[in-house]
Amino acid sequence: MDRHQDGACWHCGQPIPAGVDLRAHIGGEARAMCCHGCHTVASLIDQAGLGRYYEFRDALPERPELKDTVAEDYVAWDRPAVLSHYAKPDCDGLYRLSLVLENVHCTACAWLIHRFVGSLKGVAEIRVDVTDGRAHLRYNPERTPLSEIAARLASLGYRPHLDSPLAGTARNQTERRQMLKYIVVAGLGMMQVMSYALAKYIGAWQGMDADTERFFLLISMVVAVPVCLYSGQLFYKSAWRTLIQGRMGMDVPVSAAMLLALFSSVFITLFGSGPVYFDSVVMFIFFLLLGRYAVLVARQNAGQLHSALARSLPVQARRLTGQGPEMVSLIELEAGDRVQVGSGETIPADGRIVGGSVMVDESLLSGESVPRRRVIDDRVLAGSLVREGQMTLEIEELGQSTALSGIVRMLDQARTYKPRMALMADRLAAWFVAFVLTGAGVAGLVWWQIDPAMALPVVLAVLVVSCPCALALGTPVALAAAARGFARLGVLISRPDALEILPRISHVVLDKTGTLTLPEMRIGQIMSSQGQDEDRLRLLAGRLERASRHPVASAFAGYDDGGEVEAADAVTAAGVAGVIDGVPYRLGKPSFAAELSGNSLTEPGPGQWVALASEAGLLAWFRIDSPLREGATALIEGLREAGMEIWLASGDRAENVDRVASKLGIDNVLSDCAPADKLALVQRLQAEGARVAMIGDGINDAPVLAGADVSMALAEGADIARTQADLVVTGKGLGRISAAFALAPRVRRVVRQNLALSFTYNATALPFAAAGFVPPWLAAIGMSASSLVVVMNGYRLGRAELVRGEREKSASSAKAGSEPAALPTA
Amino acid sequence: MNIIYVLIPLSVILMVLAIAFFFWAVKNDQFDDLDTPALDVLDEDDEKDRGGEG
Structure with missing residues (x-):
């Protein structure tokens, strides 16, 4: 499989850090793993006999946390209050319940969950909806408590959350089902009506008697009228809604064409003679519905705020x-x-x-x-x-x-700033619609003077041929295909139109903590004062910091060998103290460490320093760095080369933010800012005409993510930020963001090609239709063919080869740019 | 040719039946999950050890 590259973790696909040699046996073969978290999950999957997950999946999972999940973590979920609030009783003592799962990316995840959780005794059924990450569970709480199911899900990395019954899933489902019904009715109706129409065309050659022809007409009408009225109601309703609001929407000429063609055909069938258009109308409705369905599914996949x-x-x-x-x-x-x-x-x-x-x-x-x-x-x-x-x-x-x-x-509220693009599209559409309606009207009037019999077919041909179908389909289809391509890169797209804007971005606003820098800290430098062995110093510090949960302790966690520490004590806002091998030590703030020996200590330089001291005095200084994420330098350089203006906005203190900014060469810095300040910055830039991309990770970034033109969140970050982001970047490094920026122009090119194609088609077909050269059935075929062409063109973006090239490029640039990545923060 | 007066209305009735059947299937969750069932076929082991009855 192409995603199992050398040097990449078999489970999560991320590069394996130097010095890590972990192997898990999957299906009898030793596979390299990047961390214990991946190792645990992969072994779990293999032991359950579900190793084929690795063959099925088509998106990489996030790196799991190393944390044993036990049923006790979810014990409150077994309480009757939870059951009565969230679950619905079913027959036989079973209950129905929905859970929102994190990190569900592809069908293989759904399969894995189905097999792994479905094998529990009390679970009658578990169905995972990949599109919205929900698990629908039917289970018997007497046989398997919910806490056990939740712990199982969490142990695989799919952390469950109780789904609020208020969430709009039921509405989404009804909408989707309704659309499916429309499509199938239109599709079956189309087949029937077209077969009658074909019989009529053939009959015209071979001489059909008048009664048979009349019979075909009547039967076409009997099928087409209910089908059009049922399947087309989506368009009629939406057209009506826009009309009573005094606006012009795409659906107005579409509905006009449908109803005009339908009722004139009915009139002709019953009272007159002449051509009828039942086949054209039904076909038109069917293809339009297909496009609408694709858009609906994409829209529903966007995250839900409530959960x-x-x-x-x-x-x-x-x-x-x-x-x-x-x-x-x-x-x-x-x-x-x-x-x-x-x-x-x-x-x-x-x-x-x-x-x-x-x-x-x-x-x-x-x-x-x-x-x-x-x-x-x-x-x-x-x-x-x-x-x-x-x-x-x-x-x-x-x-x-x-x-x-x-x-x-x-x-x-910030989200309401977003649909500027959509508003513009609406205004454009209104003009287009007005133009088409006038055009059709004028053509109809002119033909009425020349030849009244031709007036109706010409009006219909104009309305159908100029249907902005390809125009409407071209962009969403290309974006949907691109979303698939991006998923292969490790970038998940929740709002596809963001891809259209991404290449036009002029300003990038970055968050610092957790985005440019890693959430964990590490030791940047050691200054030992008495010629001590550094390894020994690190070991001592590692053991001492075991008692602390301060973020600084994470820098030392890797050096703890588990040796004994007596009288270990973490003193809040000062440091840790403990006795190792009979010698008392202190590690922490200079004033705290100095208390042991009585000499005062001063920090040896800028940055965040902690002192290790014994009664004999200072042993060493450790500089604690908050390291930059892999690929941060390359990302900033890449963005600057692409001519973008870069802003660093952080809620952190000025000295920390400035240090990171100067290290990366970012000139525009905003520190100490609240979420509202960041949003204000983005809106100020937007008011100046900039198109702003925001990259962040925390809850405090969520409003600004929602307000930016394009927002990207790191998958590691807060969930709330992820649901607000247009693009979610998986993995620890920032290289995938660079790749996303690199791939975006290609998306834009295909979108433009599609727009150009459909415009050319509409512009050339319109005069012919108005001149009366195009019968309505040909117009319908031309409309469908143009749609098909843009769809095929769009699908090119999802192809694997294209993506692989970008991924290799980004991987090599991330490697080149990541080396001197550590820097001190206070 | 008179047979078409029987066959074509018959085809319309069949279409109505097909639509009714499809509506029934939609109502009974058959079209809610279009992704995972594709993978179920690949499971070789039978389902008898799955305890969930109901």
């Missing part, structure tokens, strides 16, 4: 009751409840701390990279993460009234 909110909150909360703590689901919480939140957990609701003190990471909400200390009477916000300590929280605001929901609402 996004649920994803940023924890699965359950520990509520304090008279009998001690109990795990409850979020729907059971009420204002005034007290909940306990420990380190590593997400805060479930806005509230006030009534006990304990914690370090809270609010980076998802504010972009601030350093956790803040919160003590009694401080307010904390839902969605932020407790890094260190434990607290008791009294809930003040829940659900829709939290600050998190406020951001979600802001993002809803």
Whole structure:
């Protein structure tokens, strides 16, 4: 398979870091893995005998977290309140329930889930909808609790979330089913009516008697009239809606042509003589419906806001009751409840701390990279993460009234800025429609003077031939094919029209924390003061930092050998202390480490330094870097070469942001900004005529992602950002963003070709139709043929060879650009 | 040629039946998931060890 390249992880397809030698046995063969997370998941898949997942899949999964998921993580989901709120009872003690899953990308995922979860005892049925990432479950909670199912899903990397019953899935389903019915009725009707029409054409050659001809006419009418009235109602309704609003839509001439042709044919059949157009009308409706269906499916695939909110909150909360703590689901919480939140957990609701003190990471909400200390009477916000300590929280605001929901609402408003393109298309369409209607009217009047019998066929031919079908189809089809091509690159597209705008981007706004830099930190430099062995120093630090959950500790995690540390203690906002082999050590802020020996210490240079000291004095300085993502340098260079203006906007402190900016050579910097400031920046640039692409990852980026012309989010980032983004970039590096920018002009070229083709067709066919050279059936064929041509042209974009070239290019440029990637942050 | 007066209305009735059958299939979730069933064929092992009854 082409995606299993050398040096890439068999499971997630990302490059294997140097020094990692992990192998998992898949189907009896040792396959290289990039991390323990991938190793665990791949082994799990193999042990379940589902190794063929790797043959079926056509999109790469995200790198799974290394975290054992056990049923206890979801224990609150077994509570009766959850069952009664989210599930619907079915027969035989079974319940129906929907879960929203993360990371479902392709059919193989659905298959894997179906096999892996479907084998549980109490699961009667699990069906995964790949398009919206929902799992529809029918299960018996007595035999298999929901927590066990959830843990199974999570262990494969498909983290489940309870689906709010309010979500619009039912509406989407009805819409899709209705459309399918229209299409099939139109398709079957088309076959029937065309066979009668063909018989009539052949009969005209061979001499058909008048009765038979009349019979064919009547039967055509009997079939065509109900089919047109049923399948075409989509167009009539939409045309009517635009008309009563005093606007002109694409559907107005379309409906006019359909109804005019239909009723004139009925009139001719019953009372007069002359040509009838039943076959043309039905065919016209069928092909138009096919195009509309493609657009509908693409639109429904865009993420759902409602579930996004649920994803940023924890699965359950520990509520304090008279009998001690109990795990409850979020729907059971009420204002005034007290909940306990420990380190590593997400805060479930806005509230006030009534006990304990914690370090809270609010980076998802504010972009601030350093956790803040919160003590009694401080307010904390839902969605932020407790890094260190434990607290008791009294809930003040829940659900829709939290600050998190406020951001979600802001993002809803920002979305209204978006359809500028759509508005322009609507205005263009209105002009086009007005032009076509006038043209048809004029042609009809002129022909009425010359030859009244020709007036109707000419009007119909003009209306049908100028149907903006190819025009309307050309772009969506090309974009849909391109979306498939991009998925092969590891870039998932949730709003296809973004691809059209991507090549015209003039400004790029980037977030810093988590986007340009990795969320984890690492040791950039070691300055040992007494000629100590560096490996030994790293080992000591690694063991000491085990006690800490501060982000700085992540820099040392790789050096911990598991050796014993006595009296280990993490002191909030200072550092860690512990005794190793009988020697007491301290690691952390200079003032904290210096307390052991009594000498004061000063940081040796700019950046973020932590000191390791014993009673004898300073042992070493460690500089902690927040490393740039792989491919960051190449991305910035590439964008600059392409003539784009680059902005760095971050909620982080100015010194940190400036350091990254100067390292990458970005001149336009905005630091300390709230989500609203970022949005204001983007809107200011847009007001100056710029087309802005935003690349971000956090919840705080979500509103600005929604407001930008094109938005890209990293798959690793907050879910809410991902659902708002037009493009979601998988993988750890930024190389795939470069690849997306590189491929986009090709998409635009094909879209332009399609537009040119359909315009040429319409422009040349129109005069002929008006001159009376085109009978309506030929007009319908010409319309369909032009549509077919643009569809085939569009499909070229999904081809594998084209994508592979881009991927190799981006891989090599990412390698070249990634080397000196570390830089210090404070 | 008189046979067409029987056969063609018959074809119309068949079409109506086909549409009715399709509507029934749509109503019973047959067209909601068009992706995964394609892979079910590839499963060699039988389904008897699947415990979910119902």
